[in-house]
Amino acid sequence: MNLAHVHLLLNHFPTIGFGIGLALYFAALIGKKDDLHRASLVIFFLIAAVAIPTYMSGNAAEEVIKDKVAGGLIRAHEDAALQAFIVMEITGFLAWLALWQYRLLKRAPGWSTPIILLLSLIAFGLMARAANLGGEINHPEIQAPGAVDATAGWARDFGAFVVGHTWVWPSCETLHFVGLSILFTTVLIVDLRMLGVAKKISFSALYQLMPLGMLGFALNLVTGMFFFIGAPQQYTKNPVFYWKMVFVILAAINVLYFMLLDQPWTVGPEDEAPFGTKIMAASAIFLWIGILFFGHMLPFLGNAF
């Protein structure tokens, strides 16, 4: 088992996941099925979360096979994957936002259907292309003639830009800290309330704070990708970073509990939260402090940097 295995394991999820999500989304729109509609938005969101470590494991796989295959094939795959990844993350973010509004409106917000339909189709198409280019790396029998594009490599060019200018890294770090603080606003206020602080506030009121947390996460995903693309080997060789990504996926599942299940919504002013809600609130705080811990400890506990 090496890091290339991780990429081989994860790399089917984005394409197949978005394929299933799209199929369900079409079925829901045609059949006007609300539950199916919400289910497909959940799939878009979770698959977008899984796409984060999937993208990153690609750089780890590259380390394993780079001496055995033509570099151009990997560069072309990486460029296609980054394009697909960007569109997929935007789709996941908007799917989450639609899901958030769904709870308030009891139906899909008007803006969401055309935008998410279009973006998820583009994301699916780009990801399928990236997957195909990835398959060609180790399957020369399916290579199209002239498939190797010698000029490819904008993902690497972007990485060179990040590390090539002294101002980019510190600026991204500062924004990463700002994003962390914004995310902590939501995590602390919502989850500490569920644990019994400031009980005058109902859960339905706190629900308004959740997009702020997602905005903080989005800022940190963007700035985090600057770091990753700038110096992928600092992360792909660092077990501490794998834990960080595992915790990010768990946190994505955790947030869905507060949006999809009815249990937290029973918490009105002065109410004690049900035990299950307290467990989910405590685990949210644990997960985000854990994510901060792993991120912070990258240079100290890991073997990279």
Add this chain to the structure above:
Amino acid sequence: MMDFLRAIENAGFSRWVVESSSVFAFPSILLLHTIGMGVVVGINAGIDLRILGFAPAVPLAPLERFLPFFWVGFWVNTVTGIIMLAADATTKAINPDFYIKMAFVFLAVINLNYIKKRVFRDPLIDKVPSSMNSKMLAVMNLVFWLGAITAGRLLAYVGPVSGLSK
């Protein structure tokens, strides 16, 4: 002055913080400082944004209950901050960026005190929309903490080369 700073920096505890390979030395102290920052700025930003009209369903008055958590974070960061300053006194104490950061932190705390008096002590809290004055205090508080984060992060990059930055 420099002798004094050097003496602090060479004290046994300061040397341990810098030179120990234990993760409980510098890495953990900096970790606590970062978690403290998340708590301090997180809670302040929540109060500020609510004053500015974000999340209007959340009543403002009960948010005061989160201030004790802010103070825990604040004192954790004061202690860890002093330890890190002592460990690196000859470079940090002569770095203007350090004083910019301290100025932002002091302004933010003074500003928060005003928010406590003008907003949380206001008998009309949650009965009328936030006044322009309260909103100005909230904007200033956000700006001060943003300044503190920025100046703090840049301490690793600007000014004299420190023994700690890698």
